[in-house]
Amino acid sequence: MDILFVADPLERFQIYKDSTYAMMAEAARRGYTLHACEPAHLAWTGGDVEANVRRFTITGNPADARRSPWFVAQAAAPRSLKDFSAVLMRKDPPFDMEYVTATWLLDLAERNQGARVFNKPQAIRDHSEKLAIGEFPQFVAPTLVTRDAARLRAFHAEQGDIILKPLDGMGGMGVFRVKADGMNLGSIIEMLSQDGARSVMAQKFIPEIQLGDKRILLIGGQPVPYSLARIPQGNEVRGNLAAGGLGRAQPLTARDQEIAATLAPVLAARGLLLVGLDAIGDWLTEVNVTSPTCFREIMEQTGFDVAAMFIDALEGAVG
Structure with a gap:
């Protein structure tokens, strides 16, 4: 297979923790040819969708997860996306207009040229990583999405202890906890909503966050048997690894398995080959479809080869 990764620049990869690198390394181990580009390199020429892509190979000792450089790349050259066996959209958020x-x-590459893109572009757009939980209310703690300050204040008064966050945040950015005393509630609402111009998500605070914000991976409609519990450190309320959380791999609980079994076939049927569910305690909090991570941590702590499971699923999807 020839595989194109649409991702951030290879030079910025931190391979010791990068899930996209884990995919690349497994694909290379199987003898597949690797190419990379950034979203900025995509172009519609009036006929084809093409990109200036770099063919690259992984170099160095695979056991050295902090080696640099870790790849050798050829000069970029234009290629049609239909020429690749698979195109993997692995660009990290922000989910902005670009x-x-x-x-x-x-x-366009999919519909007009028959390109094979994973995750399916329409499915990525159709699943807001915050709002997608609304399709599965049986698994969701009390939640409100609005830009109406009065509604947000009333939700706080009802729930007493809440989390507020933007709908387009990542890595724990812009996440606030407001306890029963309501300290700074008005300022937080004004800032997150930009004085009523943008919608905000409010959720009842789930005390089980102290045990971790769990990332549950779904691959090809099947759950990885381990989650990564991202545990807040110190006085933090955020478990995100980017916010300093400590990652601990653990077997899926019965509730995790119930959530995964319900969502996995639905999401896979929509063209979402890889999904990262977030759960705190028994509650689903997010459905991540843009660039789900945590492969490396689960692989290193449990020995379960998440990357191999992913490439197996990709081979099955491509046929």
């Missing part, structure tokens, strides 16, 4: 434009271009 990200949306990239999915539109990938859509």
Whole structure:
């Protein structure tokens, strides 16, 4: 297979923790040819969707997860996306208009040229990583999405202890806890909503966050048997690894398995080959579809080869 990774620049990869690198390394181990580009390199020429891509190979000792450089790349050259066996959209958020434009271009490549894109671009756009939980209310703690300050204040008064966050945040950015005393509630609402211009998500605070914000991976409609519990450190309320959380791999609980078994076939049928569910305690909090991570941590702590499971699923999807 020839595989194109649409991702951040290879030079910025931190391979010791990068899930996209884990995919690349497993694909290379199987003898597949690797190419990379950034969303900015995509172009519609009036006929084809093409990109200036770099063919690259992984170099150095695979056991050295902090080696640099870790790849050798050829000069970039234009290629049509239809020429690749698979195109993997692995660009990290933010999910801004340029990200949306990239999915539109990938859509054209899919529909007009028969390119094989994973995750499916339309499915990425259709699943807001915060709002997608609304399709599965049986697994969701009390939640409100609005830009109405009065509604947010009333939700706080009802629940007493809440989390507020933006709908387009990542890595724990912009996440606030407001306890029963309501300290700074008005200021937080004004800032997150930009004085009523943007919608905000409010959720009842789930005390089980102290045990970790669990990442549950779904691959090809099947759950990885381990989650990564990202445990807040110190006085933090955020478990995100980017916010300093400590990652601890653990077997899925019965509730995790119930959530995964319900969501996995639905999401896979929509063209979402890889999904990262977030759960705190018994509650589903997010459905991540843009660039789900945590492969490396689970692999290193449990020995379960998440990357191999992913490439197996990719081979099955490509046929």
